[in-house]
Amino acid sequence: MKKIEAVIKPHKLEEVKDALSAIGTAGLTAYEVKGFGRQKGHTEIYRGAEYTVDFRPKVKIELVVADEQAEAVEAAIVKAAWTGKIGDGKVFTYECERAVRVRTGERGPEAL
Secondary structure, three states, X not given: OEEEEEEEOHXXXXXXXXXXXXXXXXXXXXXXXXXXXXXXXXXXXXXXEXXXXXXXXXXXXXXXXXXXXXXXXXXHHHHHHOXXXXXXXXXXXXXXXXXXXXOOOOEHHHHO
């Protein structure tokens, strides 16, 4: 099994969710997060005072899939999240050692 994490622009979440549903993924978890990379922050003026906003709003998606689905899931996320502009995000893939469905006790790929 593989755990896939992706950090994307917030307005791309629905497109990514739809792309993942179209290839048959069972579900995902999404978080509202903040971060920065090459995009860095920007300067704003509030009540006459200038300040720097370092963190940009992002969405982090996590899902666990069978090994044979991992490349298709990565490709679907990249295609759906792409805008061609800085800050489009990143996708990370890790080995997932175990999974257990709490309700039934199923283990491994059956738990997905």
